[in-house]
Amino acid sequence: MHPHPTLAAHYPTPEAKPEFVNRLFDRGARHYDAVVDWGFLRSGAAYRRWSLQRHGLLAGDRLLDVACGTGLVAVAAVKILGTAKNITCLDPSAGMLAVARTKLAANFVQGRAEQMPFADQAFDFLTMGYALRHVTSLDATFREFHRVLRPGGRLLILEVTKPAGRFPRALFRLYFGHVYPFLTRLFTRSNDARDMMRYYWETMDACVPPAAVLQALQGAGLAAVKRDTLLGLFSEYSAVKPLASPRPPPPLP
Numbered sequence: 654m655h656p657h658p659t660l661a662a663h664y665p666t667p668e669a670k671p672e673f674v675n676r677l678f679d680r681g682a683r684h685y686d687a688v689v690d691w692g693f694l695r696s697g698a699a700y701r702r703w704s705l706q707r708h709g710l711l712a713g714d715r716l717l718d719v720a721c722g723t724g725l726v727a728v729a730a731v732k733i734l735g736t737a738k739n740i741t742c743l744d745p746s747a748g749m750l751a752v753a754r755t756k757l758a759a760n761f762v763q764g765r766a767e768q769m770p771f772a773d774q775a776f777d778f779l780t781m782g783y784a785l786r787h788v789t790s791l792d793a794t795f796r797e798f799h800r801v802l803r804p805g806g807r808l809l810i811l812e813v814t815k816p817a818g819r820f821p822r823a824l825f826r827l828y829f830g831h832v833y834p835f836l837t838r839l840f841t842r843s844n845d846a847r848d849m850m851r852y853y854w855e856t857m858d859a860c861v862p863p864a865a866v867l868q869a870l871q872g873a874g875l876a877a878v879k880r881d882t883l884l885g886l887f888s889e890y891s892a893v894k895p896l897a898s899p900r901p902p903p904p905l906p
């Protein structure tokens with residue numbers, strides 16, 4: 654299952670999406686931290702750390718941060734783990750990875766969530782921050798998450814989700830669809846940064862509903878699958894790889 658339909662205004666076919674997304678983040682990388690910092694009222698670092706704590710990241714855990722981007726989740730994790738030496742950061746964008754490398758001495762790997770270059774059961778905890786919409790298949794991604802976690806290992810996926818009610822939804826659309834991209838262009842003077850935030854909104858708008866994400870996590874063989882929400886906006890999808898883990902179903906033909 655794709656996290657959202659093809660956005661033909663940006664790329665013509667599903668196959669063209671990875672290249673489009675990669676270019677978008679490569680070009681926007683140098684603006685990303687500043688833009689998300691003020692766009693979320695400087696709450697991002699504290700929120701990432703707080704959610705990692707609540708979902709049970711512990712000192713000593715081997716952490717895989719998928720779609721690490723500029724390293725915002727990994728930097729928050731260092732505050733809990735006390736070190737970056739057990740953190741592996743994965744991202745396809747060379748531009749985003751280059752920024753992340755300036756912040757922490759983790760193990761950085763260029764790659765994609767749908768096919769990760771890691772051994773089975775290599776990690777205790779897996780995170781993915783604000784990137785679920787960018788993968789090409791939720792099922793392939795979650796099968797990979799299941800494969801690389803050790804039995805009993807946990808995962809946490811952070812997302813921003815369009816709210817349910819009509820009024821909050823209209824406010825959300827106004828802010829993310831119009832105000833945020835406009836202010837991004839104004840402050841950065843960069844069309845690349847504006848385009849990155851416009852696409853941010855468009856993928857949130859078109860994203861499959863939370864129930865579909867939960868179903869895909871379950872379908873990959875994960876247990877204790879749930880979604881916690883904050884302000885009806887911030888979604889925290891979490892799951893555990895069962896101790897006696899049946900093999901997840903094979904990929905559909």
Ligand SMILES: C[S@@+](CC[C@H](N)C(=O)[O-])C[C@H]1O[C@@H](n2cnc3c(N)ncnc32)[C@H](O)[C@@H]1O
Nearest residue numbers: 678720721722725746749765766782784787788
């Ligand atoms: C909005 S940024 C999120 C960065 C960071 N996790 C955070 O919390 O701010 C989305 C990231 O997803 C990455 N990405 C895009 N497609 C991906 C894929 N198929 N697999 C893994 N990461 C991907 C992009 O390169 C980008 O760095």
